[in-house]
Amino acid sequence: QSALTQPASVSGSPGQSITISCTGTSSDVGSYNLVSWYQQHPGKAPKLMIYEVSKRPSGVSNRFSGSKSGNTASLTISGLQAEDEADYYCCSYAGSLNWVFGGGTKLTVL
Amino acid sequence: QVQLVQSGAEVKKPGASVKVSCKASGYTFTGYYMHWVRQAPGQGLEWMGWINPNSGGTNYAQKFQGRVTMTRDTSISTAYMELSRLRSDDTAVYYCARDYYGSGGGDVWGKGTTVTVSS
Numbered sequence: 001q002s003a004l005t006q007p008a009s010v011s012g013s014p015g016q017s018i019t020i021s022c023t024g025t026s027s028d029v030g031s032y033n034l035v036s037w038y039q040q041h042p043g044k045a046p047k048l049m050i051y052e053v054s055k056r057p058s059g060v061s062n063r064f065s066g067s068k069s070g071n072t073a074s075l076t077i078s079g080l081q082a083e084d085e086a087d088y089y090c091c092s093y094a095g096s097l098n099w100v101f102g103g104g105t106k107l108t109v110l
Numbered sequence: 111q112v113q114l115v116q117s118g119a120e121v122k123k124p125g126a127s128v129k130v131s132c133k134a135s136g137y138t139f140t141g142y143y144m145h146w147v148r149q150a151p152g153q154g155l156e157w158m159g160w161i162n163p164n165s166g167g168t169n170y171a172q173k174f175q176g177r178v179t180m181t182r183d184t185s186i187s188t189a190y191m192e193l194s195r196l197r198s199d200d201t202a203v204y205y206c207a208r209d210y211y212g213s214g215g216g217d218v219w220g221k222g223t224t225v226t227v228s229s
Contacts, residue, residue: 101156
């Protein structure tokens with residue numbers, strides 16, 4: 001099972017919006033609405049930001065949104081804030097009770 | 111509050127085994143699957159497998175099959191991940207995470223257990 005493909009880095013200025021893509025295949029992202037997104041600050045455990053493609057857990061800001069088209073899922077962060085600077089990982093169900101993560105994207109807030 | 115408390119850091123020699131524990135509290139342990147995810151230094155997250163604490167059923171990523179064993183002890187609400195035949199590239203932080211709607215990781219994570227494999 002190959003890792004999902006994410007851009008290595010993205011950047012944006014405070015107040016702007018950014019989108020992080022996550023490309024998989026018809027065997028994972030394209031087949032299931034079980035894509036999740038995680039935020040990870042240095043030295044910390046990941047935090048769930050989005051599940052089932054576009055749902056937010058309780059307590060996650062509505063500035064974070066998720067979507068999917070075909071084999072590509074996306075995470076959009078609007079109204080960028082300094083504290084959004086972190087690594088972001090997508091994850092998708094890949095069938096047969098297996099999951100696969102993306103390689104991660106480093107978000108820099110300029 | 112809901113939390114997962116993992117065991118402390120380990121240093122192992124190549125070829126040895128390591129067993130990491132993950133004690134759950136604040137919720138019904140048998141009600142949620144548990145994922146194990148690892149992260150090598152400076153690298154991304156890697157899904158290793160999961161266990162159904164209710165039945166003990168497991169599923170492992172193909173990469174780890176034959177080397178990983180996930181178990182649980184429901185009497186003490188603790189999940190375990192044992193990795194054998196350790197290599198230097200197994201050096202990583204190992205996390206347990208409570209599944210949340212099939213998210214692959216989860217809504218609650220342990221703080222991680224650092225495993226260092228070095229001769």
